[in-house]
Amino acid sequence: MTPLGPGGAANAWNQLQPKAAALRIKDLDFSDLLDEEDIDVLDNNTFNSAPTCFSGIPPPPPPPPGQKMVRLFWKELKQGDGPHKCRFGRGTVWASLDKVAVDTSRLEHLFESKAKDLPAAKVTRPMKKPVILVLDPKRSNAINIGMTVLPAIHVIKTAILNFDEFAISKEGIEKILTMTPTDEEKQKIQEAQLANPDVPLGTAEQFLLSLASISALTHRLQLWSFKLNYETLEKEIAEPLFDLKLGMEQLASNQTFRRILAALLAIGNFLNGSNAKGFELSYLEKVVEVKDTVHRQSLLHHTCSQVVENYPESSDVYSEIPAITRSSKVDFEQLSENLVQLEKRCKASWDNLKVVAKHETKTVLKNKMTDFLKDCTQRIIILKVVHRRVINRFHSFLLYLGQPSSSVRDIKVTAFCRIISEFALEYRTTRERILTIKRKRATHRERTKTRGKLITEVNLLSAAPPAVAGVGEEEHENMKNLLISSSVSAEQRGLRRTRAVRSKTPSVSIALNLTDDATDEIMDRLVKSVTQNPSDRPSSPKTRKQSRLNRKSLRRTLKSGLTLDMVQALGLNNKAGDKV
Structure with a gap:
């Protein structure tokens, strides 16, 4: 009797679909992901027919500067996709930015255009990974090397039959999976043993023959490997999704980031002689490369100076968006593929359990593995819902940032988070340098007041009344x-x-x-x-x-x-x- 019933693995998978499951994976709470986020906002046809979010007659652009200026080659958001309402707000972030007044005469002096040569980018070709070709002597050598990190063969056989995870680690199971004998190798070893019964087998041959004596060896190893690795595989998928969800909330609620965008937009509109409503955030990675032609200070330096001067209580941004930084180190395309593979391995584990159950006489072991696979199936289904809704929310977040709907699908999550994280890190470094210079100047002014005076006079001036x-x-x-x-x-x-x-x-x-x-x-x-x-x-x-x-x-x-x-x-x- 198999634990799945007549429908097999596919039927069991469909039966375990939750109707109203709480979106919670261990201590990670995804319950704020709503049902309407199952539908991607990019699938709606409301963008082309909806009125633009930049309604009304736009104000005239600022007067062009008298001299030729350094231009910012950003992608201007000339026309919005419509007043889209999402979790982060209605419309785009650009509509809610404060107006920033810039010193046009100072910018005109600092960013006067001067010709310069751009360094040529070096193109590096990826190195080809060597391909290992396994022959019979090498196969024997590989088995002998693998046996050095494994327990004795009789311990291995008992542990595989009882799924004893204390006897063999996860790495040991993966190593044994690469050493399982093929039918051809098993046949050759048995024929050689029959031909020479008095001659003992070699170490590698004896090891393979002992493994071949275990019933449903490959199915047992694959099922056991999935059981040992599931927690790690689930964690590698769930935690980055939670960080991405949290990072979008941190960035959307960060006031300093809004002030930086407003200051950068005001400076860029003056330099370009335009009246852009916003720009694509991919330009943030180029802000540090634009420098004025007088002091060779970057555009980020001048933007940071503007923000620090107007908003002394502003933060460094980087320390307030740690989830974005963690998300920038995750390959979300590979994460999606890992989720697909996790689902496939879970379904394959049902098939493996069906095969093992035919040779297994211990009912307790069969029930234990069945309960484990049911729980895994339930959690994978929740994980798929979470993944779909988080990615759809990311698309909605890009629309909120003013990204055109036609290019939202082309933006990679990892690349976007890396741009924001690296820009925030550069901003923090620039801000610390500016604040250090201000402190040194204040100290210098205090020293100038007491220059040429005795210590007693300085003490009297600082401590005594006038x-x-x-x-x-x-x-x-x-x-x-x-x-x-x-x-x-x-x-x-x-x-x-x-x-x-x-x-x-x-x-x-x-x-x-x-x-x-x-x-x-x-x-x-x-x-x-x-x-x-x-x-x-x-x-x-x-x-x-x-x-x-x-x-x-x-x-x-x-x-x-x-x-x-x-x-x-x-x-x-x-x-x-x-x-x-």
Whole structure:
């Protein structure tokens, strides 16, 4: 008795078609994919008869620049396909963009056309993969090499009969599938064994003969391989579809991306002297290649500067669309083919189970494999519905972005996601460079304000209130007045001391006169050094030392005058004074 009934695999497949299945594959929720998305929007005939989405008289194009400008060779969206309503909104994204005012004089200066030669693209031819031709000696060698990574032959035989996935891994099953003996090889080995019963078989021959003794070997291996690989195959299909669905939502709701498109459209309309409503997003991969003719900065740099200046709170886009980046690394054409192959392998597994059931006596094993295939069939049907609706939503998303309906089918999902992801990455890099330059300029302006000032003055300027500066000037004036008054009193005391000493000795009188001159000179230097600006003072260590000595001698002179020993130490005495 087979587990499928009289209808076979095809009948079982049709019986398992879900009527209202929840679109959920493990933890991936696709329940927002509606029934109407089973119909591709490109199959409707409403585009040709519907009025254009750019209704009304278009405004006149901007005045052409006076000089020849660098042109943007984008594909202008001259006429829309109609006010199509989808999940992302009504009409196209271009109709909802804000108007951006650009500095036309600056653009005219930056993007003045200058002839330049384009580098020739290098064409690389793909390398041909070598083709392996297997002969009898090579076949034996391949089997011997494969046996080194497999368990013993008796373990392999028991594991295949019981579908024991702990004894043999997925890679081991795939390896055994390549080593299964053909009918011709089996016949040759048996004939050789009968012809020479006393001679033992070689290692490879013995291995193939042991595998040939397993009933329905190929069917068992294929069924087991499908069971072990199904989870991985399903994950490789479901996760990219979920990323694509999520990526479209992330991009449609990204405000910074809209502002970039608006700024780029405004700049391009000025450079081209046109009034385009939008452009095909395939041009985004060329934005970084267009450079101005003055500073050699890219068009992306100027667009990013415009967005950062007008919208300082804008993001870098790239970090907000991770699902688009992941989708750009997936080949969705191969994914569609993998889904078809997964369905074929599931149907083939039903046939394999039918063959294995004829030779299998364990009812538990047959029921276990039957339940597994029923669950796989249900999940594959859901996966097909999800794939169809996600691709149809992608077509609707392209129409929302302004792509003409005639070219939507030609746009590959992977190529589109790669364009958006690479553009967002370039934008993030450019934005970081612009913000770094702005921070450096701000730091330079702060340093310029404190250039030529002492550290204490900088601290006072940064920490103290504005009234502190006035107090410092007042203290400076008080100190000057105090020093000047001190010098005058010192002169008066010196004169009185001179009159008292003059009666004692003529030599001391001469010494005091010289001392008064020296004192006046010292006081003048002291006053000048105090009243000078900090930056005008001499910074020589020798001068500082001399000034300290002068201050010390000045204090002694003002306090008690010059004694005879001090006069002799200064060399002011003479022979007449010595005699006295």
